[in-house]
Amino acid sequence: MAGICCGVVAENETAAAVEPRSRASRRRRLELRLVSDDAVPTPTTLDMAPAKRKKIELFPIRISRDCGNAVEKCKRIEENKNKSKSVKLKEDAPKFGMTSVCGRRRDMEDAVSIHTSFCNKNTSYFGVFDGHGCSHVAMKCRDRLHEIVKQEVEGFKEEKCVEWKETMERSFVKMDQEVGNWRVEGENSSTCRCELQTQQGDAVGSTAVVAVVTPEKIIVSNCGDSRAVLCRNGVAIPLSSDHKPDRPDELLRIQEAGGRVIYWDGPRVLGVLAMSRAIGNLHST
Numbered sequence: 644m645a646g647i648c649c650g651v652v653a654e655n656e657t658a659a660a661v662e663p664r665s666r667a668s669r670r671r672r673l674e675l676r677l678v679s680d681d682a683v684p685t686p687t688t689l690d691m692a693p694a695k696r697k698k699i700e701l702f703p704i705r706i707s708r709d710c711g712n713a714v715e716k717c718k719r720i721e722e723n724k725n726k727s728k729s730v731k732l733k734e735d736a737p738k739f740g741m742t743s744v745c746g747r748r749r750d751m752e753d754a755v756s757i758h759t760s761f762c763n764k765n766t767s768y769f770g771v772f773d774g775h776g777c778s779h780v781a782m783k784c785r786d787r788l789h790e791i792v793k794q795e796v797e798g799f800k801e802e803k804c805v806e807w808k809e810t811m812e813r814s815f816v817k818m819d820q821e822v823g824n825w826r827v828e829g830e831n832s833s834t835c836r837c838e839l840q841t842q843q844g845d846a847v848g849s850t851a852v853v854a855v856v857t858p859e860k861i862i863v864s865n866c867g868d869s870r871a872v873l874c875r876n877g878v879a880i881p882l883s884s885d886h887k888p889d890r891p892d893e894l895l896r897i898q899e900a901g902g903r904v905i906y907w908d909g910p911r912v913l914g915v916l917a918m919s920r921a922i923g924n925l926h927s928t
Contacts, residue, residue, distance in 0.1 A: 766855065893919040
């Protein structure tokens with residue numbers, strides 16, 4: 644049975660000293676006794692004490708830095724893993740690059756269209772459009788031709804059964820019709836310096852060269868004098884044929900359609916176009 648004894652001490656009385664019996668009390672008494680005896684630590688103790696205090700103070704700081712470095716290292720490892728995963732996913736797509744230079748013209752009239760996941764992840768679409776008179780026809784081809792080609796391809800049950808020659812021909816014809824309707828309906832909302840409803844607007848058009856790359860084949864279709872070449876062992880192999888007014892078959896076709904080829908700084912259809920075929924141009928056939 645434990646009990647607590649309490650006593651009341653008057654103001655003029657001094658409290659009786661209590662005999663310290665705990666371990667802490669004995670330690671404090673020992674320290675007081677050492678100070679009273681003028682016990683001075685030896686030089687060895689003086690040299691060792693700061694080192695011990697320094698080690699005790701720096702120990703938690705060193706631990707926290709190590710933990711921080713470990714966390715940062717884990718983050719870098721996770722980032723590298725994510726990068727390696729993204730690189731592996733992109734290894735299936737072909738490597739490509741593009742550049743476009745305006746040259747001495749006042750406006751940039753060319754456009755480029757690239758779609759690496761075209762129809763499926765193993766098929767890529769590349770298109771280059773060289774506009775003349777203004778840029779809006781080339782921009783229209785950039786935004787729409789790949790969608791038209793995709794719709795034509797999806798019309799076949801299987802990709803292996805696609806008739807690419809007919810598919811590309813129909814796609815180019817539809818693109819030309821869309822640009823013609825776009826011109827007549829006045830849907831051009833861009834700020835062009837040309838006028839779509841005048842003869843100057845009739846001279847606006849664009850060439851086109853499109854390459855569809857599959858794991859088994861490369862399909863190339865062109866309209867105008869934009870070219871596609873294949874580099875094999877350092878040798879350029881032409882994949883397209885320019886539609887020029889002085890090409891024998893093109894010259895005959897122009898004449899049968901009621902047109903003429905006039906040599907004005909080179910052969911030109913009606914003395915205007917330097918190519919015999921183009922999208923959206925009324926002078927071409």
